[in-house]
Amino acid sequence: MRGLVVEHAAGALRGVEVDDGVLSWRGIPYAQPPVGELRLRPPQPVAAWSGTRDATRYGAPAVQPPPARPGLFDDPGAPVLPPCSEDCLVLNVTAPAGGTRRPVVVWLHGGGYQVGSGTDLAGDGASFARSHGLVVVTLNYRLGALGFLAVPGEHPTGALGLHDQVAALRWVRDNIAAFGGDPDRVAVVGLSAGAKSVANLMGSPRARGLFHRAASASGGADHVATPEQAASVTRRFLRELGTDRVRDVSAADLLAAQTALATDLRGTWLWRPAIDGVVLTSRPLDAVIAGSAAGVPLLAQHCLDECLAFAMGAPGVTKHADTVLAGHFGPAGRDALFAAYRRARPDLDETGLRVAVMTDNRYVVPTSRLADAQSAHAPVWRSRFDGPLTHLPEPFDTLPAMHGTDGPLIWAENSRMHQAWGAFLAGAAPTADDLPDWPTYTPERRTTMVISSGGGHTADDPQGAQRAAWDGLDWPSSTWWPLDGIS
Template sequence: MIVRATAYGQVNGTEIADGVYAWRGIPYARAPVGELRLRPPQPPQAWSGVRDAAEYGNRSLQPPAQFPEPGPPFDEDCLYLNVTAPAGAQARPVLFWVHGGGYESGSGTDQAGDGAAFAASHGLVVVTFNYRLGALGFLDVPGEDPTGALGLHDQIAALRWTHQNIAGFGGDPGQITVYGLSAGGKTVTNLLASPLTTGMIRRAASSSGGDHVKSQSQARDLATRFFRELGAAPQAIRQVGADDVLQAQQAIGVPPHSVWTWRPSIDGTALTGHPLRAIEAGAAAGIPLLAQTCSRECALYQLMAPDAAEQADRVLTGYFGGAVKDALLAAYAARHPELDEAALRVAIMTDERYVVRVGRLADAQSRHAPVWRSRYDGPYTGIADDPEFAPLEKLLYGAHGGDGTGIWQGGDGLARLLHDAWGAFATAGDPGWARYATDRREAMIFGLDGPRLAADPFASAREAWDGLDWQPGPWWRHEAVS
């Protein structure tokens, strides 16, 4: 038996690789069902005896995947985490993973798998977990407080559990690195900004992050539409079936067109103000940050939904009006004469959704702590042997999420370099290249010819959007959703 103690009871794990142990399906909060639906997570109930921790817990309820992967059931009862550690670990650094999926899909094992690669290569203790998604995680229920960010509360509860219990698994609670990709990367920004995480984060890393929260009007409009589709009043939200909640969510939009619809609100508890403003003011002072984006982020969305590029003119006009929209298009056309009309708009989408927002995050945090930036230009890691995606590999160079599997699993070439950089950051606090600063803005480029340090590779995007402020929303139009 491989038994470890938590504050709520003992768990028995299993050896998943030579000298690597895992404990799976550990509840970090009570099941958020019945009267606990759409309410903040509550501490788990204690248990007696030794709980078997060989199997993963349920994944969050979510829309059916286009390419479904085998795994645990999808269920409203989903607040479970997993710990992986090298044998004999004592006070080892901890890597806490927040999965992506647009706040509407995914699970803790996405890209990270069982975490064994980092446990074996860098001696890290790895924590992965599931959190509430879509309406169950991010619906604003009129008259309730807090509301609109319950999935973020779940993420903070999992982090708190880790801080309080990880020593029993060989981890150092004073050396927790939070890392997320896509929605997980945006979550890292929220965790850095939240007053509820003070003292729990030692380092932070994000892939394709930035910030993406709902405004009050967006939250109100989305809730109005949701309850209309549900056919029930907000007071009845805990009496309807979970499948009815999911159906109402899908009536508003389904992936990929629903991406960026569900996201946290500034609820006054987990977030007390806009996350970037909080970080600018020093909310995460002293926490080193590693921030990476991909060179062609939104090529993935254009591939999944060929009408993605067509949305750019409407989205930009909605933000800024026609004159600024035309000026942005002209600026991108002048800088990228090699791109056709669709590719030009995909480049704008990449910068608006990710690159510029991450740049502003890096600038804000660099006032208070060391920051490193990087860009991934290489092949989409982890799909070479996937028959669904392998034929598309060249179309996905530098695309959104293309760095994730390489970071987690390592391998050859760029994948190994990514894995080692993240491992070095999580253990020693330095990925191995020059720090980012607003007077130099150096960044590491992970390209096909190998890594190279570049001076201000994001200059054109930053300059094109300089002086512009906007409230991001869904990229695709949904009736009654701002």
């Protein structure tokens, strides 16, 4: 049995046994605290320590606003975490005791690049360690302005949270063997902003060779800021902050300026990596098309009605669809999209139609394009989760699947989704006892495994008429809510 004390490059760590034969090490620094002169700088290597460091407690999440209300998917059994802090560049490792060269999962949490921590949904990571013998790594990375503000005079800037993720992957490459993991079999996995991070890492020259499989839930490609968008956010942020000396003010003042721009769901899609010329040198999808992640198998999943979650959480959000689409494609292009959806979905009222358009604009089409691009370079499997949400309490248990509702099932040992994802993360094709044969995805057929609470079936190009309505259209990632002073 592997001992609770592990020696790695920076020193010894003492962990904790979380289950019979499952060990965990928590709050491990993978970079120096990004404070003082290291604020606004890329992550720096950890200094070694003497003696044995306690690794039984979780580290602090990144600086972020407090939750505005209890979340629909909050887990009352989630780990208790310390207060948020700039000193947040830590990760957790959970592994089966004994054994070597086990496949590794690196989990990237969601939260719109503004909230969240590595334990979200994954908890202590023990479910995949128990069910599939995987070594699970969860991590925190810088969020909001501290992670994604493009600060004049700093270089690189605008994507430090993505630099953090790369630094964590380098830590895994250099250290995971000490915990029983195989640095040559690393899968990077994420949901929501974590899934969009997966696509960004696939397109990043700095992440090349650091992972060997990728899985994306409710994500897709190209959730990045153009230079113009990044500059617009910076101008408004500095106006709220009242100074351009971002390194000299308190974290509380930075957070106050951030929340003055947008709070809660209105901040969704505002914070995202900029193309900084270092960790991102082009739009990620363009890089993937060119083969930046060649040889990396991909599992790409989305939910049936992704943006129903936003329509429920922020009533009236769909009224902005007309303005957003006209801004992307002009009034004529917007009207052509709505007309195509009315033909494809005569079952929907005008609100439902706008939810469907929003879902495809934000998640489904970006996921399709990522799958199309990567399928030229590696095997790709595609899935859609339909629900209903029988794993949630009433009255939500009868709803169709929406954004993030697949996340609990990915981590729940008794679910077919967990079984299928575990098989993929361990190095095989995704499969579960009660799912039919799951063919690989090609742009010609777009075969998709449609998963529901009752089982699953394959379909070629489901909702293809909706997908086809976006063919030939290109648009930058953007906010969905109009935000004063931000284009």
